[in-house]
Amino acid sequence: MSFELNGWTEPTLEENLIKAGFDRRDFLKYCGELAAVFAVGGAVAGSATPAFAAPVPAEVIADKMGALTKPVVVWLQLQECTGCMESALRSGGTTIEDAVLRLLSVEYNELVMPAAGAAANKALEAANAQPHVLVVNGSIPTKDGGIYCTIGGESAESVLRKSSEKASAIIAVGACAVWGSVQASKPNPTGAVGVDQIITGRPVINVAGCPPIGEVITATIAYLLTHGEAPKLDNQGRPLFAYDQRIHDSCQRRAHFDAGQFVRSFDDDGARNGWCLYEVGCKGPSTFAACPIIKWNKGTSWPVQAGHPCLGCTEKNFFDNFTPFYSTLPNVGGFGVEGTAEAVGWGVVGVAAAGVAIHAGVTAAANAASRNAASGNEPLQAFGDSERVWLPNPKKVESADAEAPAETTTDDSKKAE
Amino acid sequence: MTVDEQAAPAAEQAALKLTAGSIFTAGKMNVGRVLAMAAAAAPAGSTDPVDVVLAGRLADERDDIALPTVADGDVDPARMDRRYSLTRVHDLQLPGGKGTGDFVVMRGDLASVLKECKISREDRAVAVKNADLSSRRGFRPLAVASAPVGEGDTVGAFTFQGYIELRSANPAGFADDVAASPDSWARVNLWSASLRLQHWSNVLAIVVLSLTGYLIMDPFFGPSATNDVQSPGYLMGWVRVIHFTTAFIWLVIGAARVVSAFRSRDRYLRWPTLWPLKKKEDVKNLGAVVGHYLFIRKHAPLYLAHNPLQQLGYTGMYVLGAIQMVTGLTLYGMVHKNSSWFWGIVSTPVDWFGITNVRVFHAIVMFLIWAFVILHIYLAVRSDSLERHGGISSMINGGVWLRRGSKPVDSPKIG
Numbered sequence: 022m023s024f025e026l027n028g029w030t031e032p033t034l035e036e037n038l039i040k041a042g043f044d045r046r047d048f049l050k051y052c053g054e055l056a057a058v059f060a061v062g063g064a065v066a067g068s069a070t071p072a073f074a075a076p077v078p079a080e081v082i083a084d085k086m087g088a089l090t091k092p093v094v095v096w097l098q099l100q101e102c103t104g105c106m107e108s109a110l111r112s113g114g115t116t117i118e119d120a121v122l123r124l125l126s127v128e129y130n131e132l133v134m135p136a137a138g139a140a141a142n143k144a145l146e147a148a149n150a151q152p153h154v155l156v157v158n159g160s161i162p163t164k165d166g167g168i169y170c171t172i173g174g175e176s177a178e179s180v181l182r183k184s185s186e187k188a189s190a191i192i193a194v195g196a197c198a199v200w201g202s203v204q205a206s207k208p209n210p211t212g213a214v215g216v217d218q219i220i221t222g223r224p225v226i227n228v229a230g231c232p233p234i235g236e237v238i239t240a241t242i243a244y245l246l247t248h249g250e251a252p253k254l255d256n257q258g259r260p261l262f263a264y265d266q267r268i269h270d271s272c273q274r275r276a277h278f279d280a281g282q283f284v285r286s287f288d289d290d291g292a293r294n295g296w297c298l299y300e301v302g303c304k305g306p307s308t309f310a311a312c313p314i315i316k317w318n319k320g321t322s323w324p325v326q327a328g329h330p331c332l333g334c335t336e337k338n339f340f341d342n343f344t345p346f347y348s349t350l351p352n353v354g355g356f357g358v359e360g361t362a363e364a365v366g367w368g369v370v371g372v373a374a375a376g377v378a379i380h381a382g383v384t385a386a387a388n389a390a391s392r393n394a395a396s397g398n399e400p401l402q403a404f405g406d407s408e409r410v411w412l413p414n415p416k417k418v419e420s421a422d423a424e425a426p427a428e429t430t431t432d433d434s435k436k437a438e
Numbered sequence: 439m440t441v442d443e444q445a446a447p448a449a450e451q452a453a454l455k456l457t458a459g460s461i462f463t464a465g466k467m468n469v470g471r472v473l474a475m476a477a478a479a480a481p482a483g484s485t486d487p488v489d490v491v492l493a494g495r496l497a498d499e500r501d502d503i504a505l506p507t508v509a510d511g512d513v514d515p516a517r518m519d520r521r522y523s524l525t526r527v528h529d530l531q532l533p534g535g536k537g538t539g540d541f542v543v544m545r546g547d548l549a550s551v552l553k554e555c556k557i558s559r560e561d562r563a564v565a566v567k568n569a570d571l572s573s574r575r576g577f578r579p580l581a582v583a584s585a586p587v588g589e590g591d592t593v594g595a596f597t598f599q600g601y602i603e604l605r606s607a608n609p610a611g612f613a614d615d616v617a618a619s620p621d622s623w624a625r626v627n628l629w630s631a632s633l634r635l636q637h638w639s640n641v642l643a644i645v646v647l648s649l650t651g652y653l654i655m656d657p658f659f660g661p662s663a664t665n666d667v668q669s670p671g672y673l674m675g676w677v678r679v680i681h682f683t684t685a686f687i688w689l690v691i692g693a694a695r696v697v698s699a700f701r702s703r704d705r706y707l708r709w710p711t712l713w714p715l716k717k718k719e720d721v722k723n724l725g726a727v728v729g730h731y732l733f734i735r736k737h738a739p740l741y742l743a744h745n746p747l748q749q750l751g752y753t754g755m756y757v758l759g760a761i762q763m764v765t766g767l768t769l770y771g772m773v774h775k776n777s778s779w780f781w782g783i784v785s786t787p788v789d790w791f792g793i794t795n796v797r798v799f800h801a802i803v804m805f806l807i808w809a810f811v812i813l814h815i816y817l818a819v820r821s822d823s824l825e826r827h828g829g830i831s832s833m834i835n836g837g838v839w840l841r842r843g844s845k846p847v848d849s850p851k852i853g
Contacts, residue, residue, distance in 0.1 A: 255776055256789040265776040281660035281673025290663030300657060307793035309776075333794075342792040349656060350801060351794050362798045363656055366805030373809035377816040380731070384820060387733055401456075401604070403488035403580060404547045405521030 028135075029124055035087030037124055051121070052086060053079035058240040058315060059252075059262050085247040086121075092246055093153035095145065095184050096130035099177040100170040100204055100213055101159030105195035106132050108232035109239060122239060125246075128153070131172075142173045145184070154245060155188035157181065157216050160201040164212030178219055185220050190245050193217065194238055196231040196334055199258075203231075206340035217258060226251050227258035231334035234315050237263045257337060259309070268305035268331050271313040274298065287328075298325060302347035304333030456491040459577050459603030462568050464561060470500040471533055472600040476582045479525035479543035482507045488580065488604065495602075506530060506538075522546025522554070526587070540587035544596055551581035555598040569601060574826070577603035624852050625837045628743060630704040636695060637833055640759075643688040644811070647762075648804055650681035655801050685766050692763055706743055714750040723847060724750070742838070742846040748817075751810065758807050765800040769793075 031037045038048055056079045098106070110119050110133075123133050128148045129141070136144050159177070162169035167176030185191060193216040196202035205213040217225040228241050241260055244252045252260040269275065277283070277297040284291040284301050299306065308331055312323045325331055333343040342351055350362045360368070400406035461469040477496045480489035496503065512526040522544050529538040544551055548569050552562060569579040579601035586594045629637075653659075653674075660673050699709040715721050723739045724746035730738035731747070738745065744752060764787075771781035772788050788796050822829040832838040840852045 256782075256786070261776055267773060270773060277670070279672055279675040279678075280670035281657060281675075281677070282663070282670055283657055283660055294663055296663065304794070307797065336792060336794075338792055342794045350798050353798060353802065362801045366802055366808075369802075369805045370808045370812065373812045377812055381816065381820065383733060384824070388824065401488055401578070402486060403516060403523065403545065404578065405516035405518055405523075405550070 029091045032090055033087060034089040034121070034124060035083075038120060041120060043120065048087065049079060049083050052083040054236065055079075055082055055086075055240050055243050058236050058311075059244065082243070082247055086243060089246055092125060093128050093148050093151050094125045094130075094156060094242070095128060095148045095153050095188070096156040097158065097180060097184060098131050099157065099159030099172075099181065099198070100162055100211070101195065101197045103132060103158070105158045105197075105230075105232040105238065106130075109235040121243075125242065145180075149184050149187060152187055152189050153184075154242065155184050155191045156242065157191065157193050157198045158195050160197040160205055160213035160215060161219050162204075162211035162213050164210070169211040169213075181216065181219055185223075190226065190251060191216065191220060191223065192226045192228060192241060192245070193258075194228045194241075195233060196229060196339070199227040199229045200337045203340050206338070224251060224254070225258055226254065226260060229257070229259050229264065229335040229337075230310065231332075231339075233335070234263070234310075234312065234317060236315055237311065255309070259335070263311040263315070264309045264335060266309065266311070266314075268308045268310050268312055268325070272305050272325055273313060274325060292328060295328075298328075298330040299349060301330050302345065302349060303330035304336075304339070304343050304346075305331040307343070308333040308336050310335040454487045455607040456487045456604050457607045458491050458495045459572065459575070459605060461600060461602050462565065462572075462579070463600040464557075464565060464598050466597065467533070467599050469600070470496075470503065472582055473602060474500060474503045474505065475527075475530070475541070475543055475584055475599060476545055476580060476602055478505045478508065478527045478530055479513070479523065479545045479582075480508060481510045481513050491604065492602065504531060516546045521550040522581070541584045542587060542593050542596075544581075544583040544585070546581060548579045548581040548601055551583050551596075552598060555583050555596045557598050561598070565598065565601070572601075572603045574824075575603075577605045580604050623839045624842050625839055626742060626849075626852065627837050629706065629832055629836045630702075631836065632698065632702070633704060633707055634833055634836060636691060636698075639691050640688075643684055643691060644807060646684045647681060647688065648808065650677045650684070651801075651804055653677050654681060655797075655804075682770060685763075685770070688759075689763055689767075692759065711744075711749075712753055712756060714753045715746055719847070720746045720749075740840075740844055740846045742840065742849040742852075745847075751814070755807070755810055755814075758803055758810065761803050762800065762807070765796050765803070768796055769800060 029037055031040055035045075035048060039045070056077055059077065109122055128134070129145045131141070134141060134144065159170070161167070161177045161181055163178065167178045170177040172180050193199050197204070197213075198216050200215040200218075201209070201213040204211055205215070215227075217227065226241060226245075228238055230237070237260075240263070241252065244260070244262075252262055255261050255264055269278070272278075274295060274297045277295070278299055282291060282294070282296040284296050284298050286292075287301060297303070303325065305325060312331070313325065316323045316326070330347065332346050333339045336343065344351060348361060353360055353362050353365045461472055463469050463472045467475070473492065473496050477489070477492040480486065480492070484490070496505070506527060506529045508525060508527055512528075514524040516523045523546055525543045525545065527541050527543055530541055532539050544554060548565070552565065557565075572579050580603075581601045582599045583596045584599055585596045588594060654677060657674060657677075661670060695707075698704075698707045699712065702708060705711065710716065715724065723741075726735055727738045727745045727747040729735035741748075768785045768787045771778075771785040772793060774781035775785040775788070776782070791799075818830055821827070826839070828837065828839045840846070842852055845851045
């Protein structure tokens, strides 16, 4: 499919798309996919609560999306790697998502906007002045006055604050914008933080992931634009329609987990059989994301399907909490060299056992010593404790010392007997 | 042996008063005969404290046995290099009216006497173990062996006959607490049936939870990729089912413990017992107990139930158990946190600390509980074998044994 975008020239989104070379059938298919993404969250069997995004027919979404007049979207890219944009734009070749994203973000986005330099800054100012949707990629460095990320000489924090003033909704896209990601991990030299640590007191939608699935990014934006309100969020601000289930619980390898069939090392027989990756560090049991359901690159595959353990990139602090990536549990700090929980635990048990062994040994020795000491409180001649003789002239028992002299040793006296 | 002791004046030695405890017989003679044989091996009119106490005991218990007089010259006293005496006893009355016989009586230190006797390994072990027990109670075993004297003064082989427990009548040290008669122990019914039931239910739950939990943390064994492909089974599934089921049972046990802390009439289940240090005295005694375990103090303060260190440990164990219950529920509920308000609240900690951190914490606390179990079993065995209060069996039958007359810190005097 090829298309040609010349900016937002027609009144509505649908008209712009048709002008660019898409037909209504493509658009309806796209809206159907969005409806499917929204429906992910409702898929929890026996769920006590209704679906997190009410099930909406694709036609309704198409009507709403198609009727969108030029929305103002400010898409900031701060301390980040552009991977999130790549995830959205390069998810499966040139697609209608791509076109929609480009059309939506045309107002201000460093990557896809035509303008550059002073013109770009002017465009940002203009967009900031109107009500707009603010999408943020990247973290915000706070150390040293924020000098570690500046745009047009202005710190990332200042850029973010200005853009947020009139924003009708704020979406933090990607692990960097959500909590800071790799640059916010220990030791966090730039003091990087996520959007909701700068913009407090206002709801921030956290589209978590490193990067998030392209469809989840566009679906979140589409939800905002079509519903006029934020989707339901979990405790960490993530849209429930995509982050309500653990990877582990919808994983295609789950049956192997339950059977106790584990890949013990990469490229072993278990790995060839497609067994569970838990033992080589899969963080699926600790990670809430829709990867097994929506998958990546137009539903082609996802990490665990491809044979690699989940890194848990949709969870906060995953670089600190989930490393080493290829061990089941993170290491326990504070032991000089970090140790695995298991090693540290066995160490604790070993120290206890060794302590017990030593203590038991000392107890036995002390007990033996005190037994001897206790019984020797008063020297008793009858036990041979001293040489003192209570008889005036001790004579020997005839039989015993018939041959042995007075100073015989024990052995001699025995012989004599 | 110090020089001072060797030089102690004879008068003092004579003034020393001993008591005799139980008499151990090797099986060939009854205890009275063993006593008689020991008492016989003394010269007439001896003032040696050992001779005095033996003669007194014999007069008290077996005045029917008349002892022949032993001349001074028939006694070869014990020496430091030969820790037993040899005494020629003429015409010793034989049991059962079988007339009299001549013997050489060997009497003194047990090890030295046993060395001179022909005795089987088994009999020796029985004697040594019994003597060991006597030593723990502050007694010294005075061993007795005898050899018959036949025609022409030929002395036969020495046969070990037994020993007599001897102890100073004014014992020092912990013996202050020891009642006058070593046989007077009192059984105190300490642990109620419901407390014991809870203890062993907890043991069972902790063992099952630890084993299954360890396997969940590190499934180090399981089906092999080459052999078990056709019948995969449900290993991890069962492990988790057992872990979760046991966990909920443990929660019920925990809840029952909380209820009994407020409702029970048993003072050892009431909530104050969970409070480790109640009074200033407890803090002081905590130091004393620690000092005892560090071998600085010879004796720890006597407690009927838990000493302060023990109580600290047990309260700590309650804390560890509560942590495991909370973190376990958190991890269990996490799966349902987005579909149920209840599990949403229960699993809130995973949003604060991160799921893996809660997992690590849960695992580390398991190892801490293992360490506790090791120390707990060791100290229980240790104190039971040193103090002989039946502490281990008390968790089965409920009763501990204390010497009559002892005064534990946490109870009235044991009558």
